[in-house]
Structures are given as C-alpha cells and as structure tokens.
Amino acid sequence: MLLGKKKESRAEFRCFFSLLQGILERLESGEVVIGDGSFLITLEKRGYVKAGLWTPEAVIEHPDAVRQLHMEFLRAGSNVMQTFTFSASEDNMESKWEDVNAAACDLAREVAGKGDALVAGGICQTSIYKYHKDEARIKKLFRQQLEVFAWKNVDFLIAEYFEHVEEAVWAVEVLKESDRPVAVTMCISPEGDMHDITPGECAVRLVKAGASIVGVNCRFGPETSLKTIELMKEGLQRAGLKAHLMVQPLGFHTPDCGKEGFVDLPEYPFGLESRAATRWDIQKYAREAYNQGVRYIGGCCGFEPYHIRAIAEELAPERGFLPPASEKHGSWGSALDMHTKPWVRARARREYWENLLPASGRPFCPSLSKPDV
Numbered sequence: 001m002l003l004g005k006k007k008e009s010r011a012e013f014r015c016f017f018s019l020l021q022g023i024l025e026r027l028e029s030g031e032v033v034i035g036d037g038s039f040l041i042t043l044e045k046r047g048y049v050k051a052g053l054w055t056p057e058a059v060i061e062h063p064d065a066v067r068q069l070h071m072e073f074l075r076a077g078s079n080v081m082q083t084f085t086f087s088a089s090e091d092n093m094e095s096k097w098e099d100v101n102a103a104a105c106d107l108a109r110e111v112a113g114k115g116d117a118l119v120a121g122g123i124c125q126t127s128i129y130k131y132h133k134d135e136a137r138i139k140k141l142f143r144q145q146l147e148v149f150a151w152k153n154v155d156f157l158i159a160e161y162f163e164h165v166e167e168a169v170w171a172v173e174v175l176k177e178s179d180r181p182v183a184v185t186m187c188i189s190p191e192g193d194m195h196d197i198t199p200g201e202c203a204v205r206l207v208k209a210g211a212s213i214v215g216v217n218c219r220f221g222p223e224t225s226l227k228t229i230e231l232m233k234e235g236l237q238r239a240g241l242k243a244h245l246m247v248q249p250l251g252f253h254t255p256d257c258g259k260e261g262f263v264d265l266p267e268y269p270f271g272l273e274s275r276a277a278t279r280w281d282i283q284k285y286a287r288e289a290y291n292q293g294v295r296y297i298g299g300c301c302g303f304e305p306y307h308i309r310a311i312a313e314e315l316a317p318e319r320g321f322l323p324p325a326s327e328k329h330g331s332w333g334s335a336l337d338m339h340t341k342p343w344v345r346a347r348a349r350r351e352y353w354e355n356l357l358p359a360s361g362r363p364f365c366p367s368l369s370k371p372d373v
Helices: 002-014 023-028 040-045 063-076 090-112 135-151 165-175 199-209 222-239 279-291 305-314 324-328 331-338 350-355
Strands: 080-082 118-124 156-162 182-186 213-217 244-248
Touching: 023 244, 040 063, 063 080, 063 090, 063 305, 063 324, 080 090, 090 118, 090 135, 118 135, 135 156, 135 165, 156 165, 165 182, 165 199, 182 199, 182 244, 199 213, 199 222, 213 222, 222 244, 222 279, 279 305, 279 350, 305 324, 331 350
Parallel strands: 080 118, 118 156, 156 182, 182 213, 213 244
Antiparallel strands: none
C-alpha cells in the first residue's frame, strides 16, 4: 500500500513548512484570497473525467491535463490550489483512493510552487451518509484522506459540498485532529440543509466544531450563494461567533433551482452551457461578495479560468496587482478600441458591458426551466 511504504518519510515532510503566509494570516490581515474553479465539469468537457460518481482518476491517468488546469487557475489569479480529491474516498474508489489522493497533492504542490499559492487538501460528503448514518465509519473515510494530506504537508484543509450539517460537523471534527486550519462549505440554498437546518444555524454548528472559515460552494449560482452567505453571517453574529467567510458558487445562472440545486435542472450536467455566467457577471459577483465581507472568493462547477481572472481584475485595487493572465486581456473591453468597426469600438467601455443583457441565441427556448423534482 502506498501509505505503508511512505510512512517513514512523513516526518521529513512535516519538517518542511511553507515560507508563504498561511491562510488565516492572509484572511486576518484583510487580504483577498482567490480560490480556484471547476475541475470535474471542466475536465469532463475536455474528455478526462466521466460523469456519474465524478471521481478524479485523472490525476493518475492524465496528470498533464490536471496540471494544466491548475496552471490556468494560477495564472488567472488563484492563490489556492485545491487538491483534485473530490469523491476520492474509499467508499467511491476502493483501492484507488490512496494513490489518487497522493498524486493530487503532488500536482497541487507542484503548481502552487510556481506562484504565491497555498495548497488545500479537500474532502467532500460521502456516498453512504444518506443510507447509513454510521458516524464511526464515515469519520474513518475522512481520516484516511486526512492522513495523506498530513503526510503531504498541505497548507490547510477544506471540507466541501455537504448537504447535511451533521455530516459536515463530523468532517470538521476529523480535520481538526491535524494542526492545520480548517475551512468548510455547504452546498445549500437560503432554505438550509436537507434537514431544514437554517444557514445561520449551520454556520454556528460548524464554527463550534472548530472551523475557522465557513461558507458555501456549488449547487447554486452566485446570486443565490451570496444570499446564503448573508444568512450564515447573520447567524454567526447573533450567536456572538466569528469566522472568515468563503464563497465558491457555480459558474451558471440557476434562479429556477429548487432546494437540491442544479442537479435537479433538466440541463444538468450536459446542457448547462446556455446558463454560463459571463466574465462581467463574475466581476459583479466578486464585488458584491467583497462588500458583504467575504474575503475567500472563488468558484466551483462551471467556473473557468477566465471567471477567476474576472475576480482578480475586479478586486485588483484591493489586492494591489493584476494576475499574469490579465496581460492578454483589456480591462472592460478596452482592447476593442483597435477594432475597425465603429460600433464595435463603442463597446470598449465599462458601462456597455455592465448593462448588457446577453441573448442566448436560442429562439424557441424558455428563459427558465422546471426542475425535474
């Protein structure tokens, strides 16, 4: 087994500490931390991941594809490289999980070392919680992944994509067994988790369990996610608790979603392109998130590198710099100044793109869908 062979090397890895400022130090200083974006959906489109369980064998089968996507997010402005370990637990991957987790850590660390980026080890909800609420068994699955993250010396830990706060609390309790900061995000709407526990109460329980960073990711678009974050913030304030806030929504518009989010839309997962957010939508989202007090801002499914660049460009005044990818991108369409057509040159201004109402180009399509459930 991979872990057995490398056990003796863990002490050496633990002696190596990043010279970069840690996640909590960055957030406590008021720095904007930009997360990365979509791996599963994006790599499925590129032919490296199969829809279904969405497990990340690509880190071993196609490491160059994963490395390239990490690099694109880094150039776009991300300063967190999250390990591509979504669903990479024993319940989903059997014997493959160990090698996948280790390889994902190595790829994230390799790319993070090329910039001012931290590595976050990521776990997610299990496939067994809904059917067997066996706390000991589920915690064992989390602990197995944590062991790899500790050996590989990730900078901090993220528990993400939880529908039930009970399971999210179990994840935080396990991750707190390490000496690394813990972030946790839930894939819930303003209605709360699947047991109708409100976002505010979810946030309170997660902070009491030991999370330093709380928020939401996936399932819903930017507008809905920011509403949920506001409710989390209010809940923490009422309880007299403090935590850093984190938001990583879909890169899709989903106002017609039900409580389960985009998985219930008839377009999920192969027909979502018509719902894609524009870069200007994401600049607006980044500004609104910042104004709400959120300092860890990123994306999830559907968030391409250009979306991450949009966050970095919108918040460049606060960060003090632009990302490398902005060298090939004129702010608010400024590169159109060189166009030969005067009506296209007229688009080289912020007001035009901020007020644009994009058409879908699909004459017989409704503007919204009816969820299947």
